[in-house]
Amino acid sequence: GAGVSQSPSNKVTEKGKDVELRCDPISGHTALYWYRQSLGQGLEFLIYFQGNSAPDKSGLPSDRFSAERTGGSVSTLTIQRTQQEDSAVYLCASTPEGTYQETQYFGPGTRLLVL
């Protein structure tokens, strides 16, 4: 019933470590999006899941980034061998059907700091 949730809310890691960020979309929403917002920068698209279709990965900045969505619900964004430039707020959003006319519901974000 609640909105989009994300965990953890904050994550501090050391350069070179792997991190996993989790997103729980609104129940029943078939489309899920990951975005990130670097300090002082605008939002940028990372990846989009729509039902059982192949995800749109066109926004992933490097092959260190990957995401999966299990059972059409929860999604995990994984960043391998983190770099300092990966520090950002990672936001997840969901929509009921993924059509272009839908309002996107955003989670509170995960603030990642890579030392």
Place this chain on the structure above:
Amino acid sequence: KNEVEQSPQNLTAQEGEFITINCSYSVGISALHWLQQHPGGGIVSLFMLSSGKKKHGRLIATINIQEKHSSLHITASHPRDSAVYICAGRRQWGGSQGNLIFGKGTKLSVKP
């Protein structure tokens, strides 16, 4: 040229003033979202427009499809309206249908 451009980048207003934030977008973008991001970072979707005009409380959003331009208006502005307002375009077709293309945001500060 960015696909979605906003202006102004920063805006300071006195409480009560009428505020307008503008957004221009490129061909291929068929729906416009207006988002509000508060200082704590949370993002709220205000409007999604593909034509015409929408109103919610003191907020009004308009879109001119021919000119590829949208505006967000705030009437009787209040300090609690202080936030970053982001315009985002959604492609209707093409390889990346799923994503929003974001403008750089307009930082609004309303002084009491």
